[in-house]
Amino acid sequence: MLPDIIKFRLEDIINNISDVEIAGLALLDHNLNILWANRTLSSVLKLNYDPVGRSCRDVFNCECKDKNNCTTLKVLSSGNKQHSEIQVNTDKDIRKYLQNTTIPIKDEKGSITHLLKITTDITLKEEKIHQYDLLTNLVVLMQGTLQIDRLLHLILTCVTAGTGLGFNRARLFLLDSGRHTVYGKMAVGPSDITEANKIWNEITNKYEKLEDLIKASENNYRYDSPLHMITRLMAYSLDDENEVIVSCIRKKKVIVERNAFNNPNINKNFVNMIGATEFVCVPLIVRDKVLGVICADNIYSKKPITDEMVMLLSTFANHAALAIENAEAYKSLEKKIVQLKEAQERLVRSEKLAVVGNMASYIAHEIRNPLVTIGGFARSIVREVKDNKAIENSAKIIIDEVNRLEKILAIVMDFSRVAKPVKVKSQVNDILDNTISLMEAYFKNLKIDLVKKYDVMMPDIVIDQDQIRQVFLNMLKNAAESMPNGGKLIIETTSEDEYIKINITDTGEGMDEDTVENIFTPFYTRKKEGTGIGLAVSQKIVDDHEGFIKVKSELNLGTTFSIFLPIQNCMC
Amino acid sequence: MDTILLVEDDKNQILLYEQELAIEGYKVVTACNGIEAIEHARNYNPDLIIMDINMPRMDGIESMCRILSEQRNIPIIINTAYSNYQNNFMTWSADAYIIKSSDLKELKDKIKELLIKKKRKGDDKTV
Numbered sequence: 001m002l003p004d005i006i007k008f009r010l011e012d013i014i015n016n017i018s019d020v021e022i023a024g025l026a027l028l029d030h031n032l033n034i035l036w037a038n039r040t041l042s043s044v045l046k047l048n049y050d051p052v053g054r055s056c057r058d059v060f061n062c063e064c065k066d067k068n069n070c071t072t073l074k075v076l077s078s079g080n081k082q083h084s085e086i087q088v089n090t091d092k093d094i095r096k097y098l099q100n101t102t103i104p105i106k107d108e109k110g111s112i113t114h115l116l117k118i119t120t121d122i123t124l125k126e127e128k129i130h131q132y133d134l135l136t137n138l139v140v141l142m143q144g145t146l147q148i149d150r151l152l153h154l155i156l157t158c159v160t161a162g163t164g165l166g167f168n169r170a171r172l173f174l175l176d177s178g179r180h181t182v183y184g185k186m187a188v189g190p191s192d193i194t195e196a197n198k199i200w201n202e203i204t205n206k207y208e209k210l211e212d213l214i215k216a217s218e219n220n221y222r223y224d225s226p227l228h229m230i231t232r233l234m235a236y237s238l239d240d241e242n243e244v245i246v247s248c249i250r251k252k253k254v255i256v257e258r259n260a261f262n263n264p265n266i267n268k269n270f271v272n273m274i275g276a277t278e279f280v281c282v283p284l285i286v287r288d289k290v291l292g293v294i295c296a297d298n299i300y301s302k303k304p305i306t307d308e309m310v311m312l313l314s315t316f317a318n319h320a321a322l323a324i325e326n327a328e329a330y331k332s333l334e335k336k337i338v339q340l341k342e343a344q345e346r347l348v349r350s351e352k353l354a355v356v357g358n359m360a361s362y363i364a365h366e367i368r369n370p371l372v373t374i375g376g377f378a379r380s381i382v383r384e385v386k387d388n389k390a391i392e393n394s395a396k397i398i399i400d401e402v403n404r405l406e407k408i409l410a411i412v413m414d415f416s417r418v419a420k421p422v423k424v425k426s427q428v429n430d431i432l433d434n435t436i437s438l439m440e441a442y443f444k445n446l447k448i449d450l451v452k453k454y455d456v457m458m459p460d461i462v463i464d465q466d467q468i469r470q471v472f473l474n475m476l477k478n479a480a481e482s483m484p485n486g487g488k489l490i491i492e493t494t495s496e497d498e499y500i501k502i503n504i505t506d507t508g509e510g511m512d513e514d515t516v517e518n519i520f521t522p523f524y525t526r527k528k529e530g531t532g533i534g535l536a537v538s539q540k541i542v543d544d545h546e547g548f549i550k551v552k553s554e555l556n557l558g559t560t561f562s563i564f565l566p567i568q569n570c571m572c
Numbered sequence: 573m574d575t576i577l578l579v580e581d582d583k584n585q586i587l588l589y590e591q592e593l594a595i596e597g598y599k600v601v602t603a604c605n606g607i608e609a610i611e612h613a614r615n616y617n618p619d620l621i622i623m624d625i626n627m628p629r630m631d632g633i634e635s636m637c638r639i640l641s642e643q644r645n646i647p648i649i650i651n652t653a654y655s656n657y658q659n660n661f662m663t664w665s666a667d668a669y670i671i672k673s674s675d676l677k678e679l680k681d682k683i684k685e686l687l688i689k690k691k692r693k694g695d696d697k698t699v
């Protein structure tokens with residue numbers, strides 16, 4: 001029970017707490033008219049009039065519009081205290097979050113005589129919750145992205161999206177420790193105010209959720225946008241301590257520049273490139289290692305960069321750095337797996353070749369010995385039989401067949417011991433021309449049109465010319481044999497990164513998947529006359545040159561063999 | 573008549589070589605393994621040896637080395653189905669390395685050439 005002294009001196013109590021700053025207070029009568037209010041209420045609600053004498057509905061401008069949800073009415077009907085939260089847009093268009101608590105004041109009989117409404121501003125708390133939700137949301141998005149370029153773009157989109165951190169523009173600089181520099185990698189944001197307005201309108205109309213925006217912008221990233229291109233031109237030596245980006249990296253600290261145009265300590269070249277006088281640079285740090293810097297500004301909205309925004313951006317940057325490191329680790333892991341797989345394939349292939357080599361050698365010996373006897377005696381028969389043509393002819397057939405077998409054995413023996421390459425600096429275009437000249441008559445005979453598409457800038461590479469010529473010969477012969485009724489043979493040379501590439505394309509019968517898979521297996525052949533060694537030898541030669549061969553084939557359309565040979569051999 | 577020691581473990585090949593070398597006018601003595609070859613080299617003092625490599629009991633390379641340590645002047649032709657023994661430097665002490673073929677022309681030519689060479693050397697010494 002409330003002591004009588006409080007009950008009867010309510011007015012005094014109210015008057016005494018009227019100066020309490022933390023909450024807005026209003027005393028309502030039974031008809032929900034405001035009988036009294038403290039000053040804080042006016043400031044919390046940003047009122048420019050005296051609320052006393054007005055109805056609760058007008059002043060709070062909120063709940064009573066829907067009578068079923070009006071908490072003040074609920075207090076009257078239930079007799080119990082009620083809480084509610086409302087959002088209010090002030091005349092400066094700043095959104096505020098308010099919490100209202102309505103308490104019934106009852107007389108001795110328990111009837112409600114008045115209502116006390118306590119209003120507190122919970123905007124700060126709500127914003128923190130919103131920021132926490134946002135960060136969690138962004139971290140989840142970043143963790144789900146392992147492809148490095150996608151991740152970097154995602155990070156910048158998060159920084160600039162209105163539903164994200166809400167900066168106008170964001171640039172990403174990455175550290176290249178090897179070259180001792182930091183360079184502009186990517187930038188997101190409009191290039192001028194017109195584009196900015198257009199984008200903001202589009203974004204607000206189209207994408208409600210951050211995820212949707214990211215998904216849409218991922219496919220639309222413009223590598224030719226002026227902002228991106230200018231950023232790509234930016235690079236600074238780590239020794240240049242006066243550069244803002246370098247200083248941000250070296251000190252591992254956030255730099256907020258409020259008035260760069262007038263700051264004599266900042267390199268004007270950088271400010272001109274950035275184009276904004278107020279910007280923030282946040283280092284991307286993971287385990288004390290700096291990966292780069294995010295530089296963001298509000299050049300179009302001119303919204304000041306508040307401490308809260310900087311805090312949020314640097315917390316976000318820590319997570320972004322971790323995500324980048326994860327993606328880098330994943331990328332190098334992926335590369336290692338590919339290398340391991342290739343090494344394993346090479347091992348299997350060389351094992352296969354070694355087994356085949358030993359087998360070939362054994363079989364060759366075992367077959368060669370009886371062949372010597374068979375062929376040798378057949379020769380003596382031919383010599384001795386003078387007047388029996390039939391026997392002589394039969395013996396001659398035996399000799400021919402033995403010769404054929406002995407030739408095959410010689411090839412098999414050669415295969416089992418392909419010599420180590422003797423490499424010299426060579427021009428592949430010349431070797432190709434030389435090989436083609438040997439086969440021109442052959443191509444003509446088969447009605448094959450030859451198309452040469454050489455890259456005239458092909459670098460010299462270090463190879464065993466005889467062996468590589470043998471590879472080209474095998475490939476060209478295969479291509480020609482797949483076009484018994486004529487066709488087109490395209491020979492193309494290009495250089496790609498660390499390799500030169502020779503494409504040999506035919507418009508022949510092509511191969512099914514099963515054949516393509518086995519095509520380099522020794523003794524695998526689809527030809528009547530073939531030994532099944534040509535491609536296996538070619539692969540071994542290319543392997544010995546630390547290159548590789550790729551095959552693309554479609555039944556009845558044709559086949560392309562791509563031979564890759566490393567360029568760095570030149571340095572040996 | 574020059575005597576040729578044929579070291580070979582394949583019976584049918586022995587028959588072929590005996591027949592073919594006889595036609596060429598040589599006397600042929602045969603040994604079926606490396607040990608027999610050493611004994612025959614001592615007993616028959618052949619003018620030339622045709623040596624197979626893969627044989628039971630003792631292979632042709634070891635047998636050749638032992639024979640050469642006793643009789644340095646006997647020309648030896650390695651006649652084998654394997655080509656890869658050419659990489660073994662032990663085979664380099666032979667006067668010729670021939671990969672077996674049903675066409676014996678190369679072998680016959682080599683025998684003639686080495687015997688002429690040997691005779692020339694012998695003549696030089698007697699002079």
